[in-house]
Amino acid sequence: MSFALLLVPDFSLILIGWLLVRYTPFDRAFWAGVERLVYFVLFPALLLQSTNSAKFDFSSTSAMLGLALATTAFGMAGGYAVKWVLRPAPVDFASGLQTAFRFNSYIALALAARLGGSEGLAMMAVIVGCTVPLCNVVAVWALARHGDARVWRELARNPLILATAGGLLTNLLGLHPPEVLAMTLNRLGSASTALGLMTVGAGLQMSGATGAAGPMAWWSAVKLVAMPCFAWLLARLLPLTELQAQIVVLYASLPTASSTYILAVRMGGNGPMVAATISVMTVVAIVTTPFWLAVVS
Numbered sequence: 001m002s003f004a005l006l007l008v009p010d011f012s013l014i015l016i017g018w019l020l021v022r023y024t025p026f027d028r029a030f031w032a033g034v035e036r037l038v039y040f041v042l043f044p045a046l047l048l049q050s051t052n053s054a055k056f057d058f059s060s061t062s063a064m065l066g067l068a069l070a071t072t073a074f075g076m077a078g079g080y081a082v083k084w085v086l087r088p089a090p091v092d093f094a095s096g097l098q099t100a101f102r103f104n105s106y107i108a109l110a111l112a113a114r115l116g117g118s119e120g121l122a123m124m125a126v127i128v129g130c131t132v133p134l135c136n137v138v139a140v141w142a143l144a145r146h147g148d149a150r151v152w153r154e155l156a157r158n159p160l161i162l163a164t165a166g167g168l169l170t171n172l173l174g175l176h177p178p179e180v181l182a183m184t185l186n187r188l189g190s191a192s193t194a195l196g197l198m199t200v201g202a203g204l205q206m207s208g209a210t211g212a213a214g215p216m217a218w219w220s221a222v223k224l225v226a227m228p229c230f231a232w233l234l235a236r237l238l239p240l241t242e243l244q245a246q247i248v249v250l251y252a253s254l255p256t257a258s259s260t261y262i263l264a265v266r267m268g269g270n271g272p273m274v275a276a277t278i279s280v281m282t283v284v285a286i287v288t289t290p291f292w293l294a295v296v297s
Helices: 002-023 028-053 058-080 090-100 103-146 151-156 160-171 179-202 205-237 241-252 259-266 271-296
Strands: none
Touching: 002 028, 002 179, 002 271, 028 103, 028 160, 028 179, 028 259, 058 090, 058 103, 058 205, 058 241, 090 103, 090 205, 090 259, 090 271, 103 160, 103 241, 103 259, 103 271, 179 259, 179 271, 205 241, 205 271, 241 271, 259 271
């Protein structure tokens, strides 16, 4: 139950955003500006600082990292399979595919710290730093193809990819910002957590997702059931410590990232469907994430 309680603040922020856009003067035009601020400034600052400051020790975590990457690839394949099974509309498929494998990094870091303290947090930072670029590339690729945009042009100017790549590169080169700049980036990144989730709530339009219930259920099952099951089964065959196994299964069981909505809206996708999927996954994960942590323990 303690793990489930960690998810409540995130869902509460989504609810607050939903209430604000409907019952206050903060209308959709206001939240559109907030969404651009989060996407272009706040969330890139979070990714840049977190990947730049993470302590990577690939020699001791290679098996765990390999399993995390394999699990991500499994989620991508499972999410893509809906194209042949349920045949969703092209815009729904391009928008929702990312929800099957992307993850909420805010919840990831909070739960990792609860599981293993600073050691667990460092392990999750390694996974986040290596999987975020891959997930963003695939998500942008799908949406760019749908929009008839030049894929590589969209990837090259995507602020989330640029920030993550910049953080990893400067980390590997041993280049770290001065303390004053690092504190500024931390403040900007902290603001992205609350505002990003509130933006998701402000964009909720459940009626716009009624025709995509099947694909939404498919992607939710891939993310919350199939991926953690895959990670748990393979973790039993690999030379992982108990904490490493817990961290990678935790990573696999997380609900999808709140930024999936931001990306879908920015690239002309089905934002309401993605927002509804985020909400459904977040609520269901209150039950499924503690379940998978109990299974692997």
